[in-house]
Amino acid sequence: MAALSGSSGAARRAEACRILARMREATGACFGNGFAATLRLDMLAELYLAECEDRALHAWTLCLALQAAPSTAHRKIGELERCGLVSSRRGAAPDSDGSATRRDNRYRRVRLTPEGREKTCRLLDQLLQIWSGIGRQDPTGMTP
DSSP: OGGGTTSOHHHHHHHHHHHHHHHHHHHHHHHOTTTTOOHHHHHHHHHHHHHHTTOOEEHHHHHHHHTOOHHHHHHHHHHHHHTTSEEEEEEEEEOTTSOEEEEEEEEEEEEEOHHHHHHHHHHHHHHHHHHHTTTOOOTTSOOO
16 A cells, blocks of 8 residues: 555546456455445446546446446446446347347446545555555444
């Protein structure tokens, strides 16, 4: 974390997303992929990182990145949409002739809403503080 102290806020948050992904992978390697899954948080982190890296994310990409079943991922995306944290738009899937005429949920483009971005940034900033030891509290809620 010390290497992040001189970085911009967005760069530090992007690194926090990468750390969360490595934590998810380590937990999955030790206990299995379904252990302590936090798909909604993982999706928000993946979407924030995709924004930072200027790349689009589709529902199918989220399924693969998070090793989640498509039905589960789509359900979680719907929950995040109802909370106002993400928006999605169903895209056209290429037909066998290369034209994009069929609608397909795998090509559903997902992105953070302004509210989702603001709340995700706030959480990532808090996680960075926790990981760096800033603002550490004892069980009584008192800062040492």
